[in-house]
Amino acid sequence: MNSFTKFLSKNSLIKFIYHLFIPKLCAFCAKTVNLDEDVCSACQKEIPNLRVDLATPILLSNRYNIHQKWYIDQVIAPFYFSDTVRQAVHTLKFRTGTDSAKVLASYMADAYREAGCESDVICYAPQSKGRSRERGYNQAELLARALSILLELPCEELLIKTRETQAQSSTENATQRAENVKNVYEVTDTAKCEEKRILLVDDVFTTGSTANECARMLHEAGTGEIICLILARSAR
Numbered sequence: 464m465n466s467f468t469k470f471l472s473k474n475s476l477i478k479f480i481y482h483l484f485i486p487k488l489c490a491f492c493a494k495t496v497n498l499d500e501d502v503c504s505a506c507q508k509e510i511p512n513l514r515v516d517l518a519t520p521i522l523l524s525n526r527y528n529i530h531q532k533w534y535i536d537q538v539i540a541p542f543y544f545s546d547t548v549r550q551a552v553h554t555l556k557f558r559t560g561t562d563s564a565k566v567l568a569s570y571m572a573d574a575y576r577e578a579g580c581e582s583d584v585i586c587y588a589p590q591s592k593g594r595s596r597e598r599g600y601n602q603a604e605l606l607a608r609a610l611s612i613l614l615e616l617p618c619e620e621l622l623i624k625t626r627e628t629q630a631q632s633s634t635e636n637a638t639q640r641a642e643n644v645k646n647v648y649e650v651t652d653t654a655k656c657e658e659k660r661i662l663l664v665d666d667v668f669t670t671g672s673t674a675n676e677c678a679r680m681l682h683e684a685g686t687g688e689i690i691c692l693i694l695a696r697s698a699r
């Protein structure tokens with residue numbers, strides 16, 4: 464969230480005047496909505512179909528890659544991945560001036576609370592500096608910063624990405640995805656990790672390779688439990 468967006472979110476009169484000139488957009492599909500709405504009626508109708516049943520958690524050990532060691536203790540997501548979520552991630556990344564991070568994070572915060580979890584610090588899957596500039600915002604960081612406010616937990620940049628990688632979406636299978644992100648993250652401050660229960664935030668979770676590699680580095684730095692909170696997970 465940039466400082467202007469932060470300023471807008473705190474000032475309803477300024478927000479009203481701002482939206483006289485710049486339309487307010489749906490947090491999912493970026494179509495124009497009324498000022499008192501965050502999500503358009505079409506997306507609102509779709510949301511119940513996307514809901515994850517929290518009673519059936521992701522089974523990391525056998526669902527994605529049986530050869531991979533998992534460093535994540537639990538994965539929580541409010542939604543299954545779908546075209547509506549794909550649009551939401553796109554809106555989050557490229558449309559400035561929307562409250563989409565706040566709106567999407569509120570669904571994540573609800574799922575986190577419902578799961579009854581407790582964490583000490585929030586961090587997020589980093590992008591390399593070059594990629595953030597070239598591809599809009601780091602959507603994981605936007606969600607993490609919004610969650611920090613909603614859950615009243617500190618958000619720290621605990622990880623950095625040390626080199627560019629091929630886009631995970633362009634890899635062919637789970638093994639390639641795991642290889643692609645191997646050894647690309649570094650912990651910024653070990654002292655901030657030690658014995659802390661970590662809430663690792665990312666946008667989507669397909670094979671989980673990115674989140675697991677982040678978790679591996681955090682684990683090596685001595686963290687306690689690592690919970691991964693994402694907007695959407697693949698496969699029902």
Ligand SMILES: [Zn+2]
Nearest residue numbers: 489492503506
């Ligand atoms: Zn919409």
